[in-house]
Amino acid sequence: MHWTQRISMCSLSAAMAVCLAVALPQHTPAQSASQADTSAASEQNWWKNAVIYEVYPRSFQDTNADGIGDLNGITQRLDYLKKLGVDAIWLTPIYPSPQVDFGYDISDYENIDPKYGTLADFDHLIAEANKRHIRVIMDMVMNHSSDKHPWFIQSRSSKTNPYRDWYVWKDGKGETATSPGVPPNNWESDFGGSAWQWDPTTRQYYYHKFYAQQPDLNWNNPKVHQAFENIMRFWLKRGVAGFRFDAITTLFEDPQMRDEEVLKDKNGKPIMQDGRPELDDSRTNNLPEVHPVMQEMRRVADEFDPNTFPGKRVLIGETYLPNIAELLKQYGPPGKPEFELPMDTQIGFINQLDVNTFRSRIDDAETRLDGNIPLIVFDNHDNPRLDARYGDDLHNIDIDRVISTILFASRGASLFYYGDDIGMKTTPPDTREDVKDPVGLKYWPKFKGRDGERTPMQWDTTANAGFCPEGCTPWLPVPPTYKAVNVEVEEPNPDSLLSWYRNLIQLKKTHPTLAQGEETMLDTSNSKVLSWMRHTAGSPTVVVSVNFTPAPQTVSLSVPGTGGSLKTLLKSPGGAEPTSLSTIQLGPFGVYIGEVQ
Numbered sequence: 001m002h003w004t005q006r007i008s009m010c011s012l013s014a015a016m017a018v019c020l021a022v023a024l025p026q027h028t029p030a031q032s033a034s035q036a037d038t039s040a041a042s043e044q045n046w047w048k049n050a051v052i053y054e055v056y057p058r059s060f061q062d063t064n065a066d067g068i069g070d071l072n073g074i075t076q077r078l079d080y081l082k083k084l085g086v087d088a089i090w091l092t093p094i095y096p097s098p099q100v101d102f103g104y105d106i107s108d109y110e111n112i113d114p115k116y117g118t119l120a121d122f123d124h125l126i127a128e129a130n131k132r133h134i135r136v137i138m139d140m141v142m143n144h145s146s147d148k149h150p151w152f153i154q155s156r157s158s159k160t161n162p163y164r165d166w167y168v169w170k171d172g173k174g175e176t177a178t179s180p181g182v183p184p185n186n187w188e189s190d191f192g193g194s195a196w197q198w199d200p201t202t203r204q205y206y207y208h209k210f211y212a213q214q215p216d217l218n219w220n221n222p223k224v225h226q227a228f229e230n231i232m233r234f235w236l237k238r239g240v241a242g243f244r245f246d247a248i249t250t251l252f253e254d255p256q257m258r259d260e261e262v263l264k265d266k267n268g269k270p271i272m273q274d275g276r277p278e279l280d281d282s283r284t285n286n287l288p289e290v291h292p293v294m295q296e297m298r299r300v301a302d303e304f305d306p307n308t309f310p311g312k313r314v315l316i317g318e319t320y321l322p323n324i325a326e327l328l329k330q331y332g333p334p335g336k337p338e339f340e341l342p343m344d345t346q347i348g349f350i351n352q353l354d355v356n357t358f359r360s361r362i363d364d365a366e367t368r369l370d371g372n373i374p375l376i377v378f379d380n381h382d383n384p385r386l387d388a389r390y391g392d393d394l395h396n397i398d399i400d401r402v403i404s405t406i407l408f409a410s411r412g413a414s415l416f417y418y419g420d421d422i423g424m425k426t427t428p429p430d431t432r433e434d435v436k437d438p439v440g441l442k443y444w445p446k447f448k449g450r451d452g453e454r455t456p457m458q459w460d461t462t463a464n465a466g467f468c469p470e471g472c473t474p475w476l477p478v479p480p481t482y483k484a485v486n487v488e489v490e491e492p493n494p495d496s497l498l499s500w501y502r503n504l505i506q507l508k509k510t511h512p513t514l515a516q517g518e519e520t521m522l523d524t525s526n527s528k529v530l531s532w533m534r535h536t537a538g539s540p541t542v543v544v545s546v547n548f549t550p551a552p553q554t555v556s557l558s559v560p561g562t563g564g565s566l567k568t569l570l571k572s573p574g575g576a577e578p579t580s581l582s583t584i585q586l587g588p589f590g591v592y593i594g595e596v597q
Contacts, residue, residue: 043311046087047340048373049515050413051505052137052316053086056381057094057116058102058475059456060418062468067475069456069467071117075125078132080487084421085505088135090244090316092381094122098148100213100438102454103139104246105146109231126239135241135310142228142293143247144214152215159202166224167215168207170196170257175203186259187284191439192274195284209250209284211438219251219293232300242301242314245339249319251290254283286326294330294338316375316415317342324364331372341375341413347406348378351389353399353548355530359521362410362532366519374412378403379420385453388426395550397423397497398589401572402546404501405591408508409544411519411534418457421501422490427479428452436476455479460488495573503570507593511569512539522557529555529586533596541596542569547586557581559596566594 061073071094081089093103094116103113112122129136145152154163174181183196183205189212196205197212207216217224232243260279263271270277294315301313319342321327327346332338347361365374379386386403387396400423407414418424428448429435440449456474458481459466464474465482479485490496508514517536522543523529531545541562547553564581570593571577576585584592 040307043309044306046135046311047314047413049508050087050314050341051085051408051508052088052090052375052413052415053081053084054090054092054380054415054417056092056418056454059454059467061457061459062472062474065469065472066115067468067473068115070115071112071121071125075121075128078128078134081134082132084502085509086134088137088241088314089129090137090415091139093139093141093246098146098213100146100211102437104141105144105148105211105214106141107146107148107150109145110234123238130239130309133309136239137242137244137314137316138235138240139246140228140232140243141246142217142219143209143250144216147213147215151217155215156199156201156206159204165218165221168218168253169202169204170207172196172198172205180205185257186279187253188260188276188279192442207253209247216250216253219289220255225293225296229296229300232297233303236301236304236313239310240313241310242316242340244316244318245294245297246318248294248317249286249290249321250284251293252287254287258283260284286321291329291332291336291338295332295336298332298337298339312340314340316340319343320345324368328369328372331369341373343377343415344374344412345377347374347376349383349389353390353402355527355548358406358530358548359524362406362519363521366411374410375415376407376410376412377415378407379417379453381417381454382450383453385417385424385426386420387423388452392550395589396425398572398587400497401500401591402548402589404504405544405546405593406530408504409514409534409542409593410532411517414508417453421498422458422487423485423497424455424458425479425481425485426452427455427477427481434477451476458482458486460486500570507569511542512536513542513595517542522559523555526555529553531555531557533557533559540567543581543584543592543594543596545584545586545592547588547590550588552588552590553586555584555586557584562596565597567597569593569595 055074058069060069061077062069063072064070093106094112095106096108096111096113097103097105098107112119126136151163151166154161155167170184172181172183180198183194187195189195189208189210191210195208197208198205208214209216260283263278263280265271298315301315304313306312317330317339319327319330327342327344330339330342344365350357386400390399390403407416429451432444435441435444435449435451437449437451440451455476456465456467456478461483463470465478465486467474490498513534513536517534520533522531522533528549529545529547533541533543535541541559543557545555559581566578566580568577572587572590575587575590578584586592
């Protein structure tokens with residue numbers, strides 16, 4: 001939900017590349033990706049090499065022809081997800097909500113929005129997912145609620161209401177009997193404008209890090225802590241496998257309410273945006289008080305038996321952080337664990353194919369997280385899709401293979417976004433009248449909002465791409481690419497991007513080295529090709545090379561203690577099949593994965 005991560009995204013690509021060929025892996029694993037290991041040890045450790053798939057429920061599958069995806073639609077597509085090889089699905093919010101921010105403004109934390117179904121539908125989804133050994137992860141939004149939540153309705157009713165201090169209220173400056181004066185300080189919303197909203201009923205301002213309809217909860221109040229512990233237990237008892245914590249680093253604010261510092265350029269002049277000086281967020285983001293809260297929530301999750309399905313309950317953090325040292329803190333200090341999987345956005349949101357930067361960031365994740373498991377993510381519902389951030393219009397599908405190889409062939413857990421598996425393209429609205437996202441309405445045309453990365457999943461070539469029954473009107477238009485880019489077309493084609501994803505995920509899940517091995521960078525002076533090896537005792541070393549350029553490249557790698565001969569596991573279509581580490585030829589944006597003999 002971090003607006004600051006979205007505002008500077010690059011311009012959109014003009015066209016989706018035609019699907020190119022991929023090679024089927026020659027490695028034949030003893031166990032298929034769909035054959036789950038259900039031992040107690042596996043249940044406890046499932047998250048360490050997990051493949052997690054983000055589902056945006058509004059856009060995944062509609063079963064009742066109202067144009068909005070629903071829980072029954074997700075249930076209907078579980079076999080597809082099983083075949084893809086995912087361990088878990090993360091659902092963006094499905095709680096009752098006025099939908100100002102499409103579910104991130106929650107009015108009831110212990111129910112299902114009627115647009116998506118009922119609690120019975122949710123229980124059915126859990127039961128069907130369990131049959132397929134797929135876990136369900138909920139979104140947990142603790143920074144703020146909707147202004148329509150009963151807590152806030154009570155809080156704003158009077159200064160003496162018992163819920164008053166569940167939210168952040170503050171007197172303004174210069175208030176008179178006829179004027180609210182000005183906000184308490186210069187803090188700004190991540191969606192633009194002041195982060196303070198005047199409330200005439202009680203003549204105070206309330207704080208909102210995001211929209212005015214999303215008032216921030218007061219985490220200095222122990223009752224707020226207890227409420228969310230109980231909310232977590234409510235869903236954990238229903239069988240969820242964990243939570244992804246939205247905007248978690250913004251729970252606390254400077255207790256002294258001091259102004260944020262103005263950011264300045266190299267000449268000492270304020271950096272301006274939309275006529276206002278840009279501010280740092282050191283008073284409202286990543287304060288140390290967040291850590292004890294997450295230690296508390298981790299204790300709640302750890303109350304549940306990790307030995308039987310869904311196994312270890314896992315906490316995922318939305319953690320946009322400035323460096324690897326700050327990411328390390330999110331795992332918690334010794335004896336006080338926090339997140340199992342804080343998102344490593346420093347790798348996935350580089351937003352340019354720069355070998356040296358990728359090598360450095362991946363090496364950070366491998367060597368500077370004290371052995372903790374990195375969660376690599378390249379894409380989500382708040383950012384333009386991969387084509388818009390990494391594509392060049394001519395080689396988009398090849399570049400998708402490069403990105404997915406880094407995602408799935410690196411050590412750790414992998415999180416990807418619905419539609420990445422078939423190469424869906426960012427498709428923003430053509431006119432302001434078509435925009436649904438309030439941020440897009442506010443900043444049009446400079447920023448067209450997030451609708452472009454939230455379009456309906458493209459299942460087949462029928463009307464509405466199979467997203468909803470014929471005759472319905474999807475909440476967002478189906479992109480024109482759907483005739484060529486869809487599951488139905490790609491599924492039987494061994495050379496499709498979907499087949500590449502399935503083969504790559506299968507390797508990740510079933511090859512012992514790719515599932516468990518350590519990672520070491522190779523050929524580290526090369527600025528055009530990123531190469532690394534995965535290695536573990538008792539299993540062959542695996543080398544991976546990905547070409548970051550549109551020109552063919554040849555690399556020579558050295559792996560100590562090996563004979564240097566290669567067995568191909570997976571390679572880009574049309575690429576040469578090397579027999580030796582000394583000569584690995586890669587086509588434009590080509591990928592090679594091989595086992596060292």
